[in-house]
Amino acid sequence: MRSEPFEAGCVEILRACGEQRHLGIMVGNRDFLLGDTMLQACCAHRLSDPTVLEAFGQRHLLIHGDSLCLADTAYLRFRAQVRQPEWQRAFLAAPLEARLAQARRMREASQAHQQQQGPAEWADVDETAAETWLQAAAAHTLIHGHTHRPTSMPFGGHQGSTHRRRHVLSDWDLDHGHPRAEVLRLTSAGFSRHPVDA
Numbered sequence: 001m002r003s004e005p006f007e008a009g010c011v012e013i014l015r016a017c018g019e020q021r022h023l024g025i026m027v028g029n030r031d032f033l034l035g036d037t038m039l040q041a042c043c044a045h046r047l048s049d050p051t052v053l054e055a056f057g058q059r060h061l062l063i064h065g066d067s068l069c070l071a072d073t074a075y076l077r078f079r080a081q082v083r084q085p086e087w088q089r090a091f092l093a094a095p096l097e098a099r100l101a102q103a104r105r106m107r108e109a110s111q112a113h114q115q116q117q118g119p120a121e122w123a124d125v126d127e128t129a130a131e132t133w134l135q136a137a138a139a140h141t142l143i144h145g146h147t148h149r150p151t152s153m154p155f156g157g158h159q160g161s162t163h164r165r166r167h168v169l170s171d172w173d174l175d176h177g178h179p180r181a182e183v184l185r186l187t188s189a190g191f192s193r194h195p196v197d198a
């Protein structure tokens, strides 16, 4: 495995953590090709998307979030394509430089798309679909990221359920206009949000 300095630094930090505690990684829309070799290097375990977390007598549904942004139809078409094993085999068979160049083009296209829209128009999780998933998982808390709008709030209520909550994880961006970087912690006392020290 070729190591870039930044990625190698990330692996080192994750491994130091993974050697001390159970470290689970759920891939998202950018890192969906993360392989088992990388996870082993990080002492990490793969979390399927979604995953039910049982902790302190409660069930929580962990999901990346992209698959629930049903209004983002162009992205969902792209997602269906790149999650196909044949597409992934063909992509991974290309030389590394070609793959990096393609990933850069995809990221630039995604950023251009985001800038055209403005935060208020960014895709958000479809609440009805999320409630269906919560019911199927017999969970009351939904934890997801992806939408760049970190918050904790009551959620749903379509089926007369008022006690559901949704925790939207923060992405980590300390380099641009609107810095944000938080972790969500769950203890026996409940959920709490903590800023990451830059």
Ligand SMILES: [Mn+2]
Pocket: 028, 029, 030, 064, 066, 145, 146, 147
């Ligand atoms: Mn995402």
